Amino acid sequence: MSAPREVRLSTTPTNEAIADLRLGDVVYLDGLMYTAREGVYMRALEEKANIPMELPGQSAANFHCSPAARINADGSFDMGAVTATASFRFAKWLPEWIAKTGAKLIVGKGGMTSKDYKEYFVPNGAVYLSTVGYGTGALLGRGVENVEAVHWNEELGLAQAMWVIKCNKMGPFIVASDMNGECLFERENAKIAQNVARVYEGTKPAVLKRYGESDDRTDEVI
């Protein structure tokens, strides 16, 4: 058993640094990262609100995250644990978002499909970083050096607001896509699928089928 390679990466990474990443590398981030999920995407892309940051100059790292955090009466912030939310739900907005903001690092839970990576990650020089666990919220929280701002809290609420955080060796994250558009999760699924028939031996499909049911266990879920 070999330990994965560890990499320190800026949230405004060079193309060379991105190209050097390999599936399964463990990454720690430095620099500014912002959270954006459905609320931010809808407001910025559908309602055409002005994005309250200079992107990608300030940050090329989009975290699919709602932190466990509060805004104090004096306007300061307290951020406890930080973990990602599942990214596949945001495929609808990501092509436009990446094109518009120059995001190079999409950080979230569960990854996207290799089709997504090939269609709009690779052409924009972007890769996907997955959080670990999931749920290393306390470790990631330790990597938050400062909460720089929270935008659109009034409009979207704490969970959907755009939090801007300063990362200091924040991690671990795992590289889940590369510049060939390969997908770490699909690679692992394919390996697991080879042995699954053995576990199913002797079981039988339910007598009553469900509408739209798939019995193909190599199918992806997203």
Add this chain to the structure above:
Amino acid sequence: MIPISLIQSTAEDLMDKAAIEIPQDYLDGLQRAARTEDGDLSAFVLKAMLENYAAAKEDRRAMCGDTGVPRWFVKMGNDATVEGGMIALEAALRRATANATNGVPLRPNRVHPLWRTDHDNNVGIGAPEIEYGFEPEGEWIDLITVHKGGLFGTDYRMLFPSDGIQGIKRFYLDSLMAFGKRGLACQPAIIGIGLGGSKDICMTLGKRASTLRVVGSRNSDPRIAEMEDEFKELGNSIGMGAMGFVGKNMVIDCNIEVGYCHTGGMPMSVHAFCLSSRRAVARIFPDGRVEHRTDPDWFTDYQRRETIDWEPVREAAE
């Protein structure tokens, strides 16, 4: 009479403990899993999780940024009374939920399903859920809070007697495959299975099996206990580990709960708790004593009773 202020302050402590402290039974189970895991990536994930639990406790910050959807299980001895009655108790639990959301802090996860309005405090219509149970004796009240993740790792299916045990296994494996890919359900987890009841009760049984029973507990029916051992082993034979990476640890334990169902059916539900199995329990006595623990001890003989009347004297003599 149990003072209402004690109920609220205890409830706030429980919210804090559930979010921050991994229960010992689950931690022991995950440590065992980490020792046996030989998939490179899976092993790295388990190691990171163990470090995360330590960091959470040391910093007094939540284990996971998604702090789940807080809910309450209240169990009362038959002789318990609460100052202000049950309306006051419900208000105290709602207030504790809101205060702890801001205090710990927790993520305010609860929004209106259609309007997405957010009170930023995890309180709203039907939130937090408060469910009740009773025991034949005692003046105490047990407060149990569970903050389960809300989106992935739950399924239900109406099976039929002709599906048999092999059909049950099939749906169990199908569920674990679907939950486990890309690790969306945050395994390895305590898996709960509900068998029987009507659809809603089937879901309730399975959810309680995953959240209200501890690692290592076994159903009091020895044949069901055997199934629990077998299903744990089966789930860990898939070849899938943490985050859906190649590995051998998917199920930290498997708990099965049953309820009588329609003669023509065999409804089944499967639920995965998660890597941050957030649960905390306290028993409050009328004299002001508060005893904290992590085992909800929900499924007593009384909860699983089959008879019309409960005759504790006869039961005790057997």
